[in-house]
Amino acid sequence: MKRLELEEIKSRKRPLIVATVASVCWSLLSFNAYSVTFVLFFAIVWLYYYLSRRALRTLTITRSIDRERLFSGETLTLKYSVEGSRFISLSTTLFPVIIGDGEYFVPKESSFVLSSNGTGKVETKITFWRRGKKDLSRLVLTSKDPLRFFSHIAKYSAPESILVLPKVMNIDYFPLRLRELLPGSRSDFELMEDPVDFRGIKEYEREPLNRIHWNASAKLGKLMIKEFGYTAVSNTILYLDLNLSREIFARDVWEKIRIDYEEIAVQLSLSLVRFAYGSGGRISLVIVGDEVLRLSGPGRDWTDFAEVLADTRGSDQGPQLSEIIEEDLERFDLATTVVIISMYLGEDILPQLLRAKSHCSRVVVIIIPFSPREPWTKRTVSYQMLPRTIEGLKRRAAVLEEEQIVVRVVGDNQSIQEVLVDLENR
Incomplete structure (x- = not known):
């Protein structure tokens, strides 16, 4: 539970000023019981204005959250407790302000009357659909007088944030190849549990x-x-490419595609990491984004990968996947499966993929240039306008298949699960 501190108060009192000036002028021009009544009335309103402003400065506001980590699609519960002032009651409306990476959330407001020496409790629920760190620090509280002559807007804050982890896909199949036994020889690799x-x-x-x-x-x-x-485990190196290839010319078009691709690719990567842990395999993750991040499996849980992936972003000018694979060729051995998730397959990376295949057991490339279909939805007729470079991408994928490099391009009417089942049956 954290206590929020006051940042600033802004007041709107133009209607009160206009009404006060009008009543004073009326009393000067025609001094009678009615004009005096109005002057006294607005004097009381001004007193209430200053008392309410002072009350907002002395409010005690605390905030509590039900968790600090949650997955995309899960609901966060925010609880606010507001202790009132000693002298007056306030009609207030509370607005939690939540800021994410390129996002701005204002959950549904909560209105209540805060009585003197009373406590108001507000509970707000919000669901996040995109991963990343969300800032919960700020709170806006508004107060208006019953006749709407003035209003106050008070801003409070206390540093606090949560981390929204990527959604985990349901994956039942993925070809994590193990080394086969050598006939008549003792080997450390077996294709079964011990x-x-x-x-x-x-x-x-x-x-x-x-x-x-x-x-x-x-x-x-x-x-x-x-x-x-x-007795034997698969050894997988997963490359997640979040950057835009230098070979792409229509960069404005592909940058819009990359934003949606980034979320899908991160979800798929986390799902494959979890699948590898569940099947007893070893997996290392190389994230090619704004910077190159490397995570190895030993000593970690799959949720450690989730926390790193939650705050990872790509760019249109970042490091290139082909350069990273070239540096890592010596890390591969005949027990290694190399898995690459990317949005685009250019000409520059083809030599590196061929050399990687000569160093390891298997190379699997998954290209996601489209937003895939959800597995529980039916196929529909697609009218999506596709960049011309997609045809070249499919042609290069066919060339790599001839070299025993498994390449799958996720179509705009396919689900990720369909593509993975196809890989398993290959």
Whole structure:
């Protein structure tokens, strides 16, 4: 819980000034009981004006939130407590102000009457659909007199922010290749779990029935399965390219595409990281954005990747993916699967992809130039106007397929899950 401090108060009192001047002029021109009554009335209104302004300075406002981390699509609950002044009641309206990266949120306002020595409590819920850090610091509180002769706008703040993590896609398949056994030779790689390495139990998720731990299930009241370690694990290096390629000429068109692509690509990357952790594999993530970030799997949980991806941004002038892959060629070995997620496949990167294939077990390239279809929606007729460079992109993808480099271009009427199932069946 944090206490908010007053930043400034702005008052609007022009109607009160005009009405006061009019009543004074009336009393000077015609001094009678009615004119005196109006002068006294506006004197009381002016007194209420100064008392209400002073009350706003002495309010005690606290804020609490139900969490500091949440995923896209989840709801945040903000609770405000406002302790009133000693002398007067105030008719107030409260506006939480939330600022994100290129976004500005003003949740639904909450109006209430704050009585003297009373406390008002306000609860606001807001759902975030884009990842990133959201600033919750500011609060705007307005107060008007019942006759609307004046109003006050007070701004309060206390530093506080939350992190909205990327949405996680539901992925059931992805080809994380393991090294095959050598005939007649002892090898450290096996294509199965190690039944001796019992790690523990976890909740049942469509696994075979022979994996169910019946004793634990009976004690916990829900199906639990045995979880084993692996005698061999996949080693995956995932490259997430968020920048605009230098080969693109229609940069204004592609920059608009890149904004939507960035969200989809980050979600897919986090989902693949989580899938790799769930299948017992090792994965490293290389983010090519405003700067190059590298995250390795050992000692981390998949949520650590989520926190980094939540605040990652690309640009139209950042480092190029081809240069990063060229630097990393020596990191690859015959047990490595290289996965690349990008928006565009240019001519410059083709030599690096061919060299990467000669150093590792498999290269998988997923190109997302469109906003993919959600998996629960039906296919529709597409009338989307596509850049001409898309045809060249598909042609280069076909050339790489001939060199045993797996390339998939996500169509504008395809879902990500359909493309991944196609990769699994390849």
